[in-house]
Amino acid sequence: MDFHCHLDLYPGARTVSEEASRRNQFTWLVTTSPRAFEATSKVLGHVPRVLITPGLHPELVEQRAGELPQLLKQMEQAIAVGEVGMDGSYRFKSSLPIQRKVxxxxxxxxxxxxxxxLSIHSRGAVKEVLPILLKNPRFGTAVLHWFSGTLAEVEIAHKIGCWFSLGPAAFASAAGRALATKLPRDRVVPESDGPFATEGGAPIQPWSMARTAELLAVSWGCSESEAVQTLTHNSGRLLTVMGWPGSP
Structure with a gap:
């Protein structure tokens, strides 16, 4: 399982996508813009067990805000949306007003x-993202990708029904490892965020769930098999909530 992956942006995307389809029961291919969604759907839309969703990455919003009407239209036929969200890090903080609007x-x-x-990016902007979700009851299901908020924000997110997708790269820092111990175990699902996320200098592959489980086992103080079982169970529950046709 992989709940956040940029399959279309790997070198040799078709080959990687077909391998992900063979190895994974489900891979969520998040796109970065409405135009990218259209192009990727044409090229990779035939690959089984891969969900391709429309999105507008907050890092691109300043340049591509004009594509918002297209995204809102694409959402009509989609069961899920991503990547969307906000980014308050130094490079993108100046575009927060337009990010918020989108x-x-x-x-x-x-x-x-x-x-x-919704697969949601919230780096440096959790305090911006959560209130927007709270203002829109029945918006659906939020999957907070590579979450890096505070413990208080974890508790708020949990109360409003958010899920957390986590991959190997999230454990590279001490802060990330510490946060992993605090996430609600029944709401954590695996992701890769490849090819952007790396481990050992190489892009993380879409079939990295076992590695995520290995790292989570350390954080959770359980066996790797228990971590795999938890991730598998959580993934099945989330797919059912999403309405994925192949869900258990």
Missing amino acids: FEAVVSRSRELGGRA
Whole structure:
């Protein structure tokens, strides 16, 4: 399972996608813009067990905000949306006002459509993202990708039903390892965030769930098999919530 991956951006994307389809029961291919969603759907839309979703990455919002109407239209036929969200890190902080406008529009549209699963980027902007979700009851299901908020924010996110997708790269820092111990175990699912996320200097592959379980086992103080079992069970539950046709 992989709940956040940029399959279309790997070198040799078709080959990697086909390998992910063979190895994974499910791979969530998040796109970075509406145009990328259209192009990727044409090239990789035939690959089994891969969900391709429309998105508008917050790092690109300043340049591609004009594509927002296209994204809102694409959402009508999608069961999930991603990558969307906000980024308050130094490089992108200046575009927060337009990021907020776009993210608010996406969450509001999700609510109007009866709810969608959203793969949400919130680096340096958790305090911006959570209030928008709170203002839109019945927006759907939030999957907070590579979450890096505070313990208080974890508790708020948990109370409003958020899930947390986590991959090997999240354990590279002491802060990331510490946070992993605090996440609610029944809401954690695996991700790779490849090819952007790396481990040992190499892009993390979409079939990295076993590695995530190995690292989580240390954080959780349990066996690797128990961590795998938890991730598998959680993944099945989330896929059912999402309405994925192949869910258990």
